[in-house]
Every structure is written in C-alpha cells, then in structure tokens.
Amino acid sequence: MASSRGxxxxxxxxxxxxxxxxxMNTDMNVGMPLHTVASAAESTINAAQMELQMIxxxxxxxxxxxxxxxxxxxxxxxxxxxxxxxxxRELKHDISTWISxxxxxxxxxxxxxxxxxxxxxxxxxxxxxxxxxxxxxSSREIKVARLEHQLRAAAHGSEEYxxxxxxxxxxxxxxxxVSANNRLYxxxxxxxxxxxxGTVDFYRNWTEYRDGFGDLGGEFWLGLxxxxxxxxxxPHYELLVELEDFQGVTAFEHYNDFLIGxxxxxxxxxxxSRGTGTAGDSLVLHKGMNFxxxxxxxxxxxxxxxxxxxxxxxxxxxxxxxxxxGKHSYRGGIIWHTFRGSFESLQATRMMVxxxxxxxxxxxxxxxxx
Numbered sequence: 001m002a003s004s005r006g007x008x009x010x011x012x013x014x015x016x017x018x019x020x021x022x023x024m025n026t027d028m029n030v031g032m033p034l035h036t037v038a039s040a041a042e043s044t045i046n047a048a049q050m051e052l053q054m055i056x057x058x059x060x061x062x063x064x065x066x067x068x069x070x071x072x073x074x075x076x077x078x079x080x081x082x083x084x085x086x087x088x089r090e091l092k093h094d095i096s097t098w099i100s101x102x103x104x105x106x107x108x109x110x111x112x113x114x115x116x117x118x119x120x121x122x123x124x125x126x127x128x129x130x131x132x133x134x135x136x137x138s139s140r141e142i143k144v145a146r147l148e149h150q151l152r153a154a155a156h157g158s159e160e161y162x163x164x165x166x167x168x169x170x171x172x173x174x175x176x177x178v179s180a181n182n183r184l185y186x187x188x189x190x191x192x193x194x195x196x197x198g199t200v201d202f203y204r205n206w207t208e209y210r211d212g213f214g215d216l217g218g219e220f221w222l223g224l225x226x227x228x229x230x231x232x233x234x235p236h237y238e239l240l241v242e243l244e245d246f247q248g249v250t251a252f253e254h255y256n257d258f259l260i261g262x263x264x265x266x267x268x269x270x271x272x273s274r275g276t277g278t279a280g281d282s283l284v285l286h287k288g289m290n291f292x293x294x295x296x297x298x299x300x301x302x303x304x305x306x307x308x309x310x311x312x313x314x315x316x317x318x319x320x321x322x323x324x325x326g327k328h329s330y331r332g333g334i335i336w337h338t339f340r341g342s343f344e345s346l347q348a349t350r351m352m353v354x355x356x357x358x359x360x361x362x363x364x365x366x367x368x369x370x
Contacts, residue, residue, distance in 0.1 A: 123242035198323030206296035266290035280338025
C-alpha cells in the first residue's frame with residue numbers, strides 16, 4: 001500500500017514540473033507577474049493532492065470491502081455449520097419418530113409374543129422347504145445310484161436262490177450269487193454285505209446283525225449266523241472285498257482264507273490270510289477280534305463310530321459305518337484306510353465269499369477240500 005502511494009506522489013511531482021516548464025517556455029508566459037506564476041503552481045499542487053486523496057480513499061474502500069468479505073465468509077460458514085447440525089438433529093429425531101410410529105406398541109407383552117411366534121412359524125416353514133428340497137435331491141441321487149447298481153448287476157449277471165449249506169433241517173435261506181467286477185475273479189460269489197446308496201441303516205443291534213437285515217436286491221447284511229454256516233460247511237472259503245469312492249474310483253482286496261467263529265465265540269474273525277489287490281490290506285489288523293455291536297461289546301467303538309464290526313481300538317477298516325458323503329474333518333463313515341484313508345467315506349462296498357478253487361493244468365477249476 002505504501003509503495004503504491006509513493007508511486008502516485010512521484011507521478012504528480014513529475015507532472016507538476018513538466019507543466020511549470022511548459023508554462024515558462026510559452027510566449028504567452030513571458031512578462032507575467034511572479035504572483036501569477038505562484039498561483040498557477042499552487043492550483044496544480046492542489047489538484048495533485050486531491051487526486052492523491054481520491055486514490056487513498058479508493059484504497060481504503062477496497063481494504064474495507066476485503067475485510068467485510070472475509071467476515072461475511074466466516075459468518076456464512078458458521079451459519080451453514082450450525083444449520084447443518086440442526087438439520088441433522090431434526091432428521092434423526094424425525095426418523096426415530098417414524099420408526100416408533102411404525103413399530104407395534106406392545107400391550108402387556110402379548111403383541112411381542114405374537115410377533116415372535118409369527119417369526120418362528122416363518123422360520124419353521126422355511127426349514128421345511130429346505131428339508132423337502134434336500135429330500136428330493138437325496139431321493140434323486142439314491143434312484144440314480146440304485147439304477148447304476150441294477151444295470152451293473154444285469155451286465156455282470158446275478159441270481160438269487162435258496163441255499164442250505166450244512167443241510168440243517170429248516171435251515172435254508174436265500175443268497176445272492178454274482179460275478180466279480182474284476183473278471184480275473186470270475187463268478188459264483190455269494191454276497192454277505194452290500195452298500196451303495198445309504199437307504200439301509202447299518203447301526204443295528206446284536207440280534208439284527210446275527211440274523212441279517214435289508215433286501216438282497218438292494219443294501220443288506222446277510223447275517224453272521226448264515227455267514228458262519230457258509231464258511232463252516234466244508235471247503236476253505238475265500239473273501240473278495242470290492243470298494244468304490246464318490247469319484248467312481250474302484251478297488252478290491254482278495255483273501256485266500258476267511259473264517260469266523262459261531263455265536264458263542266462272538267463270531268470272531270478266526271482265519272484271515274494276507275490280502276492282495278489294489279485296495280491295500282486294512283482288514284488284517286482285525287484278525288482275531290470279536291464282532292461287536294452297540295449292545296454287545298467290550299468297548300465304545302460301535303457307539304462312537306455308529307456301526308458294527310470286528311473292532312480293534314477301533315479300526316483300520318469299517319464297512320458297516322454311517323453312510324457319509326466323501327471327505328470329512330473327523331474319522332467316521334464307511335472306511336478302508338489303505339484305500340482312501342480314515343477321513344473319506346466310501347460310496348459303495350461289497351463283501352462276498354465262495355469256496356476256494358484252484359486251476360489245474362487243463363484249465364479246469366477244482367474246489368480245495370479241507
């Protein structure tokens with residue numbers, strides 16, 4: 001501001017000097033009285049002072065306007081903040097009022113109780129729909145698995161017939177004869193355990209495992225007493241175990257010698273040769289063990305693993321466990337440890353026996369007598 005004012009003063013002085021010089025150089029100024037010259041100079045100075053005062057006044061006005069503008073901006077910002085805060089409080093109050101108006105007002109807790117009951121009914125209805133959809137999906141999977149099983153059985157050939165292995169009076173029972181999935185092992189196999197879709201619960205008591213349960217055309221357990229009679233009826237019997245996981249991968253294990261005791265011996269696994277095949281021998285560790293169910297046992301294995309087997313604290317193999325789908329974070333299900341470990345349940349299993357045969361040099365089969 002001071003520099004601007006100094007510049008204006010310099011300009012005025014220069015203009016005054018130029019005016020005086022011009023006046024003195026003109027012909028009309030020659031011979032003028034001295035007081036006239038002084039009067040003209042004074043007028044010029046007064047004009048310059050007035051111009052300087054006008055400029056100073058304008059600068060003062062500009063400063064005042066800038067000050068007022070800054071004050072106005074501060075006041076405006078404060079008003080806006082206060083207005084915004086007020087509006088926010090009012091909006092929250094209005095929203096709270098609207099919500100209170102929309103919510104039902106309880107009367108002695110009856111309306112709230114009714115609302116809770118309505119919510120429970122809705123959730124229950126939703127769960128029923130979910131369960132129905134799950135049942136439909138499960139039923140479809142079961143039908144597909146059963147159809148695959150029937151087609152496979154038809155392709156390999158199977159038959160059911162009445163059998164009395166030891167000639168006991170009124171001792172006949174039906175058996176199912178099938179061909180092995182692996183052609184190397186041929187046909188004539190009598191199935192005593194079969195699972196493939198989970199439709200039959202294998203968590204049964206001692207009497208049911210002794211006498212058998214299920215349907216020969218589906219999932220079943222032939223029965224420990226019938227199996228004992230078969231294995232004790234004359235020749236040595238061989239055992240073939242067929243397995244399949246949920247990816248459709250199959251495996252088998254074959255045993256040349258297989259024998260269980262009678263009921264007085266708790267149908268113990270008395271004889272078992274070393275296994276050969278692609279599944280690995282998970283049954284050998286159970287050799288010599290008694291068969292156990294949840295109501296006929298000396299340990300907690302049947303209850304804990306929801307099945308029945310020749311348990312050994314508790315198992316490496318357990319094909320009568322709960323029907324589970326594939327891998328799990330815990331032990332359980334239909335297990336053959338050397339095939340898929342102890343945490344992956346299998347989809348299908350089949351255990352079957354037949355009299356042990358040998359092949360002569362002429363290619364004929366001969367039953368090995370005891």
